Amino acid sequence: xxxxxxxxxxxxxxxxxxxxxxxxxxxxxxxxxxxxxxxxxxxxxxxxxxxxxxxxxxxxxxxxxxxxxxxxxxxxxxxxxxxxxxxxxxxxxxxxxxxxxxxxxxxxxxxxxxxxxxxxxxxxxxxxxxxxxxxxxxxxxxxxxxxxxxxxxxxxxxxxxxxxxxxxxxxxxxxxxxxxxxxxxxxxxxxxxxxxxxxxxxxxxxxxxxxxxxxxxxxxxxxxxxxxxxxxxxxxxxxxxxxxxxxxxxxxxxxxxxxxxxxxxxxxxxxxxxxxxxxxxxxxxxxxxxxxxxxxxxxxxxxxxxxxxxxxxxxxxxxxxxxxxxxxxxxxxxxxxxxxxxxxxxxxxxxx
Numbered sequence: 001x002x003x004x005x006x007x008x009x010x011x012x013x014x015x016x017x018x019x020x021x022x023x024x025x026x027x028x029x030x031x032x033x034x035x036x037x038x039x040x041x042x043x044x045x046x047x048x049x050x051x052x053x054x055x056x057x058x059x060x061x062x063x064x065x066x067x068x069x070x071x072x073x074x075x076x077x078x079x080x081x082x083x084x085x086x087x088x089x090x091x092x093x094x095x096x097x098x099x100x101x102x103x104x105x106x107x108x109x110x111x112x113x114x115x116x117x118x119x120x121x122x123x124x125x126x127x128x129x130x131x132x133x134x135x136x137x138x139x140x141x142x143x144x145x146x147x148x149x150x151x152x153x154x155x156x157x158x159x160x161x162x163x164x165x166x167x168x169x170x171x172x173x174x175x176x177x178x179x180x181x182x183x184x185x186x187x188x189x190x191x192x193x194x195x196x197x198x199x200x201x202x203x204x205x206x207x208x209x210x211x212x213x214x215x216x217x218x219x220x221x222x223x224x225x226x227x228x229x230x231x232x233x234x235x236x237x238x239x240x241x242x243x244x245x246x247x248x249x250x251x252x253x254x255x256x257x258x259x260x261x262x263x264x265x266x267x268x269x270x271x272x273x274x275x276x277x278x279x280x281x282x283x284x285x286x287x288x289x290x291x292x293x294x295x296x297x298x299x300x301x302x303x304x305x306x307x308x309x310x311x312x313x314x315x316x317x318x319x320x321x322x323x324x325x326x327x328x329x330x331x332x333x334x335x336x337x338x339x340x341x342x343x344x345x346x347x348x349x350x351x352x
Contacts, residue, residue, distance in 0.1 A: 008040070010222065010262065010263065011217065011260070012217065012218050012219070012220070012221075012222070013218065014213070014214050014217045014218055014260060015214070016207070016210050016211060016214050019210040019213055019214055019256060019260065020206065020207065020210050022255075022256045022259060022260075023206055023209070023210060023252055023253075023256055027248065027251075027252070030252060030255045030256070030286075031251075031255055031282075031285055031286055033255075033259060034254075034255035034256075034258040034259055034285075034286050034287045035285055035286070035287065037258055037259055037262045037287065038258055038262070038287040038289070040262065041262055041263050042289050043320075044284075044289075045315075045316055045317050045318065046289070046317065046318055046319070046320040047284070047288075047289050047290055047291055047312065047317055047318075047319065047320060048101060048102065048265055048267075048289060048290040048291075048319075048320045049099050049100045049101055049102070049290075049291060049293040049319050049320070050100060050101070050102040050103070050104055050135070050267070050290065050291070050292050050293065051091075051092075051095035051098075051100040051102070051103055051104065051292070051293055052104040052105075052106060052292050053083075053088065053091045053092075053095075053103070053104070053105050053106070054080075054106055054107075054108075055082060055083045055088060055105045055106065055107050055123070056080065056081065056082045056083065056107035056108055056109065057069065057078070057079060057080040057108055058071070058078065058079035058080060058108055059071045059079045059108060060108040060109065060110065060139075061110050061174065062110055062139075062172065062174045062175060063172060063173055063174045064162075064171060064172045064174075065171050065172070065202070065237060065238040065239045066171065066199060066202060066231055066232075066234075066237060066239045067234075067237065068234040068236065068237055069108040070237070073236045073237050073238070074236050075234055075235065075236035075237060076235075076236065082107065082116060082119060085119070085122055085123060085126065088105065088123050088126075088127070089126055089127070091103075092126075092127045092130055092132065093130065095132070096130055096131070096132055098293070099293070099309075099319045100132070100293055101132060101133060101319065101320065102132060102133040102134070102135055102155075102156070103127050103130075103132045103133070103134060103135070104134075104135035104136070104137065104156075104158065104292075105120075105123060105127075105134075105135070105136050105137075106136070106137040106138070106158075107136075107137070107138045107139070109138055109139040110139050110140065110174075110175070111138070111139040111140040111141065111142070111145075112138045112139065112141070112145060114145075117145065117148055117149075120136065120138070120149065120152075121148065121149070121152040124136070124149065124152040124153055124154050125152060125153065128153050128155075133155045133156065134153065134154050134155050134156070135154070135155060135156035135157065135158055135195060135225075136149065136154055136156075136157055136158070137157070137158035137159065137195075139159075140159075140175065140179055140180075140182075140183045141157070141159075141183050141186050141187060142186065143186050143189070143190070145186075146183075146186040146187050146189070146190035146192065147190045149190070149192065150190035150191050150192050154192055155192065155193055156192060156193045156194070156195045156224065156225060157187040157192045157193075157194065157195065158195035158196065158225075158227070159180060159183045159184055159187065159194075159195075159196055160180075160196055160197050160198055160199070160227065160229075161177070161180055161181075161196055161197070161198055161212060161215055161216065162180075162198050162199050162202075162212075163198055163199065163202060163204050163208055163209075163211075163212050164204065164207070164208040164209070164210075164211030164212050164215070165177045165211065165215065166208065166211060167202075167203075167204045167208040167211075170202075170203065170204075171202055171239075181215075184196055184219065188219075188220065188221065193224040193225070194219075194221075194223045194224055194225075195223060195224065195225040195226075195227065196216060196219075196223040196225075196226065196227075197216070197223070197225075197226040197227035197228050197229065197267070197269070198212045198216075198227075198228065198229065199229040199230070199231055199270070200228065200229065200230050200231065200245055200249070200250055200253060200271075201230050201231035201242060201243075201244070201245030201271070202231050202239055202242060203239070203242055203243070206249070209249075209253055210256075213253075213256060213257060213260055213261075216257075216260075216261065217260040217261050222261040222263065222264050223261070223264055224264060224265065225264065225265045225267060225290065226257055226261060226264050226265065226266050226267065227267040227269035227270075227292075228250075228253060228254055228257060228266060228267065228268065228269065228288075229269040229270040229271055230245055230250055230270065230271025230272075230274065230275075231245065231270075231271060232270050232271055232273075232274075245271075247275070247279050250275075250279075250283070251279070251282045251283055251286050252286075254266060254268075254283050254286040254287055254288050255286035255287060257287070258286060258287025258288075259287075265289055265290040266287055266288045266289060266290065267288065267290035267291060267292065268280065268283055268288050268290070268291045268292070269291075269292050270292075272291065272292070277311050277314070280311060281311075281315055284315065284317065289320075291308065293308050
């Protein structure tokens with residue numbers, strides 16, 4: 001693979017056989033190519049830190065087999081109404097003081113009700129006033145809803161494709177693949193950045209993982225942010241007894257994602273608590289450059305913030321926002337000390 005700047009072209013015409021060929025490269029070769037590609041567009045020693053807050057928890061009518069928030073499964077999850085703006089802002093301020101540059105808000109809806117849009121707009125406006133990027137995941141969006149959120153200043157909208165078109169019906173029956181693609185189109189047409197990825201370890205095979213990446217890479221423009229989740233097996237959900245996912249296949253998926261969508265942020269998302277430090281380090285080497293940095297991801301656990309900071313410090317990796325904004329003389333371990341001291345363990349995810 002050539003890395004000449006003159007020859008490089010971002011592609012939106014990937015074939016599945018090409019992607020499978022990438023998956024099946026020798027591991028060392030694949031990681032070398034992915035890290036080389038990563039260095040063309042990003043500083044390899046910085047990561048983007050995001051925090052995710054559940055602003056409305058449980059009672060979702062969908063039947064996603066991986067999700068503890070579905071009303072169809074008994075997972076012991078306490079249902080909560082939409083959070084008050086004061087609770088959202090308390091969490092956002094804590095996230096910013098802990099080094100996060102993006103604040104993501106998720107609601108367990110099939111799609112938002114029009115009556116909730118004014119509250120969502122207020123959340124967007126006040127979080128942006130803190131100087132943070134904003135992201136929401138609220139289910140399907142109509143054209144009009146997407147336009148209203150974009151007009152309010154929402155930076156990113158997350159809507160995952162989850163898996164390949166062929167395997168999708170094995171996981172979800174209440175929302176079609178085309179429904180998801182239409183939401184992404186509405187988001188893109190409204191001028192917001194697209195955050196879309198998938199979940200590994202739901203019983204799919206490598207062909208399905210390749211199919212997911214083909215769908216993402218062949219969108220009119222690559223997603224700006226690509227979360228690569230590993231299934232969190234929650235008791236009470238149909239996938240609670242799924243086989244453990246092979247760690248090296250996860251790293252391969254990160255590397256192939258980086259090669260196919262080189263200018264996108266690739267995020268380690270759900271399932272990171274199951275990864276040891278060595279696996280996470282390999283994921284960064286393979287091209288991951290964003291993490292969710294918080295106590296929970298909506299309703300499932302995530303590594304504690306201070307553990308994240310300790311790992312990043314071991315690897316010599318800094319927060320992207322901190323690295324850009326601070327002069328050289330201040331790029332020391334102060335960030336890690338401040339984050340650890342300012343974190344309030346009881347603040348996050350009162351909705352969960």
